[in-house]
Every structure is written in C-alpha cells, then in structure tokens.
Amino acid sequence: MSSLIPASFGATLQAARDAAGAQHYPQGTLYVVATPIGNLADITLRALHVLEIADAIACEDTRHTQGMLRAYGIDRPGARLLAVHQHNEAEAAQGVIARLAQGERIAYVSDAGTPGVSDPGARLAAAVREAGHRVLPLPGASSVTTLLSAAGLVGAEDDGSAFVFAGFLPTKAGERDAAVLQLAAEPRAVLLLEAPHRIEAMARALAVLGARRVTLGRELTKQFEEIATVAARDLAGWLNAGAQRTRGEFALVLHPAPPGTDSAGDGERVLKLLLAELPVKTAVKLAAEISGAPRNGLYELALKLRAGESRED
Structure with missing residues (x-):
C-alpha cells in the first residue's frame, strides 16, 4: 500500500456512514467488495460502510485485511475474519454459505482490487449463487480498468473500447511463447498481468510482436507509479533502462494492430x-x-x- 495516505480516515468513515448508511443492505447476502490496488485513499464510501456493518469479512489474507481495516479505523476481532483464498476457496465457501443461511451479511475482499479478476472470489460467488443466496457487488479499484483508461486505445474505427482480459500467462517459457503467438492474432486489445520476477521474460516473449504497441503500468496508484507505451520489440530495453523498472506489480495492454500498416x-x-x-x-x-x-x-x-x-x- 502507498505511504502517501492520510494519517486518519476517521472523517471518511463518518462520511461513509452519512452517505451510505440510509441505503438498504439485505441480510443473507454476500457483498463482493473492491479494495484499493495500492493507494488506500482509493476506497469507496459504500465499501467502507459495508466493511463496517458486515457480520463477518471473508478475505484472501486475514493479516493483510486486518491491517487495511485498522488503517480505516474499522476494528474487527480476528474471529470475524474468514480466510478464503485460492487453496481453500471451494471448502471455505460452504462455511460462508452456512452463515448466509443464518441471515448474516458477509463481505468478501481479496488482497487488492476487484475479487474474481485474477484473484480469488469467483468460486465463492458461484457457490453462493448456486445455494440460492444473493451476491451483491460493490465496484471500485481494478488494475484492469485503471490501465485501460490511460492507455489511449484506438482501434480501426477510432474505437478502442473492445478488449480481451488474458490475465497471467503461463509461467513456463514454451507455454508462454505459445500463448503470445495465439494472442498476436487477436484484433482487440489484450490486457495482461505479470509479477516482477517474470516481467523480463514476458518482455522477451512479447518482442515477437515487433512494432505493435504495448502500454505498461508499474506500481499503479502507488508513489512510484510509471506508465509507458513502447513498441513490443522495445519493451525489454525500456525495462533495462532503470533498475527500479523491474520492481513492483505490472499490468500491460497489448494495443490493437493499427490498420493499413506495412507489415x-x-x-x-x-x-x-x-x-x-x-x-x-x-x-x-x-x-x-x-x-x-x-x-x-x-x-x-x-x-x-x-x-x-x-x-x-
């Protein structure tokens, strides 16, 4: 999380109660809550209110979520935090469903961003719906839409709105290269995610796409955020131009191939x-x-x- 945040969210928490408190929050409902991807100030008032009134909060990492809640001035005992992550999601969903059946409001958060988008949460939401309970999403921060909004995508008819979300590509070199070749024929923009220890390998794989533009977002919303657009063949060079450029979390947008290009x-x-x-x-x-x-x-x-x-x- 970014260090450039207010010392106290006390006034914000009260504003959340004032702005969202009068709304209806049905019982027996799973609230899927988007949380900041880096800057703690990127939280919605409704998200804060739901996190405060929920009977329990299911989360990817209880320690991480506890720290986030305390930063906002929300004090939750550990017993009201339920661990629901990629390794136990199917099993843990049954515990959540049992609580929903008793009329509890359960909020679900991943470590950062919107749950179910390259994060746990999709299996939980599916199981809850299958059990006949309501799933209510609270929109908010996402690295996907954050980078897309700054990429300046322009398609064949000045319409770059269509995109494909590919998320993380395979970690093995051969499988990753094959995936890049498949994406190369995709006419729409492609959104990718990558970890710092694999970003250089990703850049080498994308080099085969030549002049096709790639917008890279590093440490989005954080103090040392960088966003750059370069040709795919130049991405590795951009990363190697500064030691800090391979640090942090990455989102990448492969732009649509421009029309009428001499190929x-x-x-x-x-x-x-x-x-x-x-x-x-x-x-x-x-x-x-x-x-x-x-x-x-x-x-x-x-x-x-x-x-x-x-x-x-």
Whole structure:
C-alpha cells in the first residue's frame, strides 16, 4: 500500500456512514467488495460502510485485511475474519454459505482490487449463487480498468473500447511463447498481468510482436507509479533502462494492430524467429496471422531461408 495516505480516515468513515448508511443492505447476502490496488485513499464510501456493518469479512489474507481495516479505523476481532483464498476457496465457501443461511451479511475482499479478476472470489460467488443466496457487488479499484483508461486505445474505427482480459500467462517459457503467438492474432486489445520476477521474460516473449504497441503500468496508484507505451520489440530495453523498472506489480495492454500498416518487415522478422522453433508451414501460418503479411510471400521467403541454412551446413 502507498505511504502517501492520510494519517486518519476517521472523517471518511463518518462520511461513509452519512452517505451510505440510509441505503438498504439485505441480510443473507454476500457483498463482493473492491479494495484499493495500492493507494488506500482509493476506497469507496459504500465499501467502507459495508466493511463496517458486515457480520463477518471473508478475505484472501486475514493479516493483510486486518491491517487495511485498522488503517480505516474499522476494528474487527480476528474471529470475524474468514480466510478464503485460492487453496481453500471451494471448502471455505460452504462455511460462508452456512452463515448466509443464518441471515448474516458477509463481505468478501481479496488482497487488492476487484475479487474474481485474477484473484480469488469467483468460486465463492458461484457457490453462493448456486445455494440460492444473493451476491451483491460493490465496484471500485481494478488494475484492469485503471490501465485501460490511460492507455489511449484506438482501434480501426477510432474505437478502442473492445478488449480481451488474458490475465497471467503461463509461467513456463514454451507455454508462454505459445500463448503470445495465439494472442498476436487477436484484433482487440489484450490486457495482461505479470509479477516482477517474470516481467523480463514476458518482455522477451512479447518482442515477437515487433512494432505493435504495448502500454505498461508499474506500481499503479502507488508513489512510484510509471506508465509507458513502447513498441513490443522495445519493451525489454525500456525495462533495462532503470533498475527500479523491474520492481513492483505490472499490468500491460497489448494495443490493437493499427490498420493499413506495412507489415512486410514485421512479417520477415517474425518468420525468422518462428523458423528457429517451428516447421515451415506452422511458422508461415503464425507469421502471417501475427504480422498481416501475405502468406504466399512468407512461404517463399521461408523456403529461401531454409535453403540458405542447408547450404551453410
């Protein structure tokens, strides 16, 4: 969490009671509450009020959530915090459902952002609905919408609103590279998430996309936040330009491929990279999908490249 926060949220907590207290909060309901992704000031008044009145708070990490609640001036005994995380979500959901059946209001928070978006919470919400109880979402902070709003996406008809959320790609190099090749043919923007210890590997994998633009958000909403847009082939260089640039949590937006781009150069470059790992037909097919270059021309080039390799041998 950011250190640039008010010393006390006492006035904010009272404002939350005044603004949201008169609203209806049905019993026997799971409240899915978005929490800040870094800056504690990015909390909604309704979220604060629900966290204060809930009979129990289910959370990804009880210690993390306890610290957040205390920062807001909300004092909850440990017994009213329920651990619901990726390793126990299915089992823990049954305990939540039992409490809902008794008419309790249960709030659910992940460690940061909106639950169920690359965070635990989806299985819990599904189980609660299946059991016949209401799931009520409280919108708020999300790294997905935060970065998208600053990326300046523009599509073929000046409409960049369509996007695909891919989240975290596979951690194994081969699987990650294959996933990038699949995303390369996606005409819409693609939103990705990555951890600091894998961001350089991600940058190397994305380099195959050449001139396609990538907007990277590092430490979003925090004191050392950075947002930059570079060509995919230049992303690794941007990261290596400063020691701090590989630190923190990352969100990335792969921009839509611009219309009418001359793709011959990118097609040749991508083809050469793919031929190092794949048979000719597969490499040509993927290079054409990624770059938009004509498949026939790429096939002829691939044969020439392979012939040149044979002569060198």
